[in-house]
Amino acid sequence: MRKKLAIIVVVLVLITLSVLGYRNYFNGPADPTTYSGTIEGTAMPVQPELGGRIINLPVREGQVIKVGDVVAKLDDSQAKISLDSAKSQQTQAQAKLNDLLGGARAEEIQRLEYVVTQAKANLAALEPNLKFEEDNLATNQKLYEGGAISKQVVDAQQTKLDTLKAQYQSVQASVDVAQAGVDQAHAGNTQPAIQAQKAAVDITAQSVKTAELNLSKLVIKSPVGGQVLYQHVEQGQVVNSGTTLVTILDPNELWIKIYIPEAKLNQVKVGVTAYIVVDSYPGKTFKGQILYVSDQAEFTPKNVQTKEERTTTVYAVKLSITEGKDQLKAGMPADVTLLQ
Incomplete structure (x- = not known):
């Protein structure tokens, strides 16, 4: 009985193993x-935003660098000149604005009044001459009508008078301009003039920022840390914006x-x-x-x-x-x- 039971168990185990093997065979x-x-x-290619001549190239192939390390420096002499010029223009614009905000100084008003006085004196000095030449022209015209002098003499006198009148009108205009300057100095500067100058100051300030930014862009720094895989340029070479300087892995x-x-x-x-x-x-x-x-x-x-x-x-x-x-x-x- 025990022998038969053992045979049955062995048969069941074999059947089970056969079924598992069958499944593995077909299912994989x-x-x-x-x-x-x-x-x-x-x-990562490292490229400059601006072009120029490379004056320093401190990295080499195989070198390991960190984020922010300097990869190259371009010639900045022209950029520095542009920055100095922008700062000078800003200083001048600010000084003019300060003058407008402060109004005319007493010394400036005195100077303008002196100009008016001189212009009026010049005008007064011309008046007798103008009257004299007008009288001469009237006399010459009577003499010409009486046949005592020629038409050329009358024309010459007319030309002389016209020239003097033009000079008189010019001096009169200078008197008007000088007086307007005095009136403006006493009244103070208008708001439109002040606002316009403030705008000029803002423009020069932006020019300074732009010049500073362009100067900073001539120092090219690595955007990533890694190993310099390739060096594409040499020191002294002139490169354009967008030229690949080095490639970093x-x-x-x-x-x-x-x-x-x-x-x-x-x-x-x-x-x-x-x-x-x-x-x-x-x-x-x-x-x-x-x-x-x-x-x-x-x-x-x-x-x-x-x-x-x-x-x-x-x-x-x-x-x-x-x-x-x-x-x-x-x-x-x-x-x-x-x-x-």
Whole structure:
């Protein structure tokens, strides 16, 4: 009886194992799938906003720099001249505004009144001469009518009188201008004149800020910390705005791109953790995270797969490396494991 019971148990175990094996055969193993790729880094080009001649280039390829380190300095002699000129114009504009706000000084009023007095004196000095020449013209006209003198003598006298009248009118105008200046000085400066000068001061202040900003832009600083990957220019070279001076590799932005066949896209989901291994650290695993999955199919790049596999339609998947950034380097071949 015991022997029969043992046989029955063995048979049941064999049946159970057969069923499990059957399921595994058709459902497939729960093994992970591995894809190959190359670790890459985010390269940042450093470019000036303004052009000029490089007078200092303190960085070299391979050098590790921090955020804000000086990458290059451009010639700033012209920018300094522009700044000095803008500051001078600002000072002059402010001084004029101060004069307008303070009103005319007593000395200025006295000077203007003296100008009026002199102009009136000049005008008074011309009046007898003007009267004398007018009388001469009247006498000459009577003599001409009596046939005593020629028409040319009369015309010459007329011209002399016209010239003196023009001089008299000019002096009269200067008297009017000088008097208007005295009246304005006593009345004070008008608000429109003061507001206009305030606007002029504001404009010169903006010019100073612009000149200071342009001067600061001639010192080019690194926007990121990292390693200088390439040096594209040399000291003494003249560069334009937007010219790449150096390229910096950001060690904190390491990533890897793999290519997955369409049939296995169900293994991929943004935000899922993946596992990365490299030959430089055998037996060690680093973590990564899927950033995005391309929505467009493409053929596998020629430098990644074999000739047969290059005809396969795949989707690019980018992963950020979240672990081991102090050990992993751009350019390392790597294997990425995605769990099913």
